[in-house]
Amino acid sequence: MSDALTPQAVWTQMLEGNRRFVSGDPAHPRQDVERRAELANSQHPTAALFGCSDSRLAAEIIFDQGLGDLFVVRNAGQVISDSVIGSLEYAVGVLGVPLIVVLAHDACGAVGAAIDSTAVDAPNLPPYIWRQIAPIVPAVRRVIREEAAAGRPTDHVDAELVGREHLRHTVADLLRASELIAEAVAEGRVAVVGANYRLADGEAVPVVSVGDVDDAHAA
Numbered sequence: 001m002s003d004a005l006t007p008q009a010v011w012t013q014m015l016e017g018n019r020r021f022v023s024g025d026p027a028h029p030r031q032d033v034e035r036r037a038e039l040a041n042s043q044h045p046t047a048a049l050f051g052c053s054d055s056r057l058a059a060e061i062i063f064d065q066g067l068g069d070l071f072v073v074r075n076a077g078q079v080i081s082d083s084v085i086g087s088l089e090y091a092v093g094v095l096g097v098p099l100i101v102v103l104a105h106d107a108c109g110a111v112g113a114a115i116d117s118t119a120v121d122a123p124n125l126p127p128y129i130w131r132q133i134a135p136i137v138p139a140v141r142r143v144i145r146e147e148a149a150a151g152r153p154t155d156h157v158d159a160e161l162v163g164r165e166h167l168r169h170t171v172a173d174l175l176r177a178s179e180l181i182a183e184a185v186a187e188g189r190v191a192v193v194g195a196n197y198r199l200a201d202g203e204a205v206p207v208v209s210v211g212d213v214d215d216a217h218a219a
């Protein structure tokens with residue numbers, strides 16, 4: 001089982017893999033025939049990753065991980081749902097992962113659509129797309145309120161600020177919704193790190209963390 005690894009040890013491993021990817025020197029570990037055979041009857045992933053579906057956020061590639069390493073859940077804009085919570089509870093409760101990484105990214109199309117939807121003349125979106133991005137709208141409204149309170153213009157909403165706010169909301173919503181995950185965090189068995197992936201340089205930058213994991217690099 002992966003419970004020999006602490007949340008911190010797993011996060012350090014993932015940051016090291018991301019550093020190799022950023023520098024253009026990936027190790028492509030654990031992707032061979034032997035690894036495939038070794039995993040045929042069981043999986044023991046080291047972390048769960050819940051991220052945006054954006055094609056540029058390919059989880060194993062950007063963290064330079066291998067087959068069987070990451071339990072991955074993704075949807076457009078990394079929006080919490082029953083299905084997402086159920087999958088992450090499975091990763092924690094059954095597979096025993098010590099770390100959940102929630103991965104957002106800059107220039108996210110779902111965040112942009114949520115911002116556009118708040119315009120007074122915004123066109124109606126197809127219903128399933130609207131349902132997917134509606135949970136991001138509170139982050140848009142909060143950024144508009146904070147900008148207004150600081151005396152700054154609110155006619156142009158900063159998508160990066162909204163993206164980070166939505167990421168914080170997502171981590172908080174996950175812990176509020178899932179008793180199983182909140183308990184595991186309280187007992188020190190699991191940590192949750194919210195990170196923002198930068199498309200241009202490939203770096204996953206921690207923004208928020210909960211649990212026993214070093215967030216000294218959090219921005």
Ligand SMILES: [Zn+2]
Pocket residue numbers: 052053054076077078105107108109110111
């Ligand atoms: Zn996205």
